[in-house]
Amino acid sequence: MAGFSGETRLNARAQRLLKALVELYIRSGQPVGSRTLAREAGLDVSPATIRNVMADLEDAGFICSPHTSAGRVPTDLGYRFFVDSLLTVQPLTEMDIDRLRVQLERDGAATELVDKASSLLSGLTRLAGVVTLPRRNYGTLRHVEFLPLSEGRVLAILVLNEHDVQNRVIQTEREYSAAELQQLSNFLSSEFAGREVGSVRELLLAQMNADREQMDSLMRSVIDVAQRLFADDTDDDEDYVIAGETNLMTFSELSDVDKLKELFDAFERKRDLLHLLDRCLSADGVQIFIGEESGYEIFDGVSLVTSSYRAEGEVLGVLGVIGPTRMDYDRVIPIVDVTARLLGHALNPNH
Structure with a gap:
């Protein structure tokens, strides 16, 4: 099979194998070998062909081989291609949406809703949920x-x-x-x-x-x-609520004590994470930062899936989920998207 570079479009066989490899790794957390990949992808091709495609994917930077294993794992670039081109999102059921809507009904202060939203995001995804507080000068x-x-x-x-x-x-x-x-x-x-x-x-x-x-x-x-x-607060330090940080300890790739300490310190300092979340304020829809894409070394190996939440077209803040790059993007993306819409609706003073 002819090789390909990261800039060229992957052919159908390479895409199918990359999709299968990423999904297998997300589920198991173990490097994926060529035999397992052939079985999972359901392709009627020889083991040699599988190995050749994997070698080409590795040369293009989509997968890599850890020192201790002959199997392969996705790189940040591989996850990015998977999320942008291969992912099939699982929409929430009407029942799931109704449950979220009930739990995000407005019956108290905005800060209570933000607490609820961060806990819901954490509970539904089993990752860390983060929500910035609504802009100070919004409302009647x-x-x-x-x-x-x-x-x-x-x-x-x-x-x-x-x-x-x-x-x-x-x-x-x-x-x-x-x-x-x-x-x-x-x-x-x-x-x-x-x-x-x-x-x-x-x-x-x-x-x-x-x-x-x-x-x-x-x-x-x-x-x-x-x-x-009533001064303009645009330069004020905004704040956020985070829930479920300890969920991150259950993932082997984040279980290193020093890595966890640095990550939790970053949550406590807030500055880097707030700067990252601020980049999502002007964006429409769900935004995803995978590993090194964040621009902060502390978030290497970590992904953030975020969305701004709005009321009457005005952006109030950002919410999202933080977890390892090996997260269930197909589940997490719709949860973040729907939660952002429901939180914005609940905070709308005219709804």
Whole structure:
């Protein structure tokens, strides 16, 4: 059989063998030999032909041979070709979707829903589930309260949508008394209740650009406090909830103590994983990072399957599943996709 490179299209026989090899390895975690592969692929070809195809796949970088075995395992490139071209996704049944929908019904704060979603992702996939918290300034403002703290700091308590209560500490230009803050609270609550938080910020920016000399002291105070409260958060550190990290210990390729410690440290630090998840915010549909594709050495040997979740077309955050590159992509992808849709629906204040 003629060889092929990673840039050329694999012929039908090579694709069939690669698909069978990846599926076998995902199930067993053991390197796949040519005899096992021939039996699994159901091809009526000689063992020599199988060996030749495997040699070509190895030369092209789709599979490799571990030192301790004559069998082959998929590389990151092999998994990528499998996911992009060979995978048959198993859609969730209506019963599965209904179960998820019931468990993600909105009956509390957004943070409770995020906790539920991460636990559901972990439980359904037996991997680690991760969900970023919804963007801070999404939703409808219901009420604002302020409490004075020390050194010009103010505790702001926001009620958003029907359920969400958020606490934020802001730094103001001067000290405010409890009476002044109550006056500011009354003004903001009466003027902006029922408005989208993003539009409140735009209205305040417009006021800031007006002639400050014509503003009364109340309005100047409102702008001082509120512009900090409703400031654009795009540079703030977002946060996430992760569940099921210990599931990763059950996979032999991740069971090395040092590897696990580094991975758990990365979850704790959050920075690298957040940067990776941020790359999914603007993408449509399910995104998959396989091993070295993440750009972070700590995630070598690990795959992330992610999707942004949205309400009324606006991206609120990202959720996904973290596991070894040897994961059941056909099951995991639809679970991530459906969970993202249901979480976005549950967080929609108008649903």
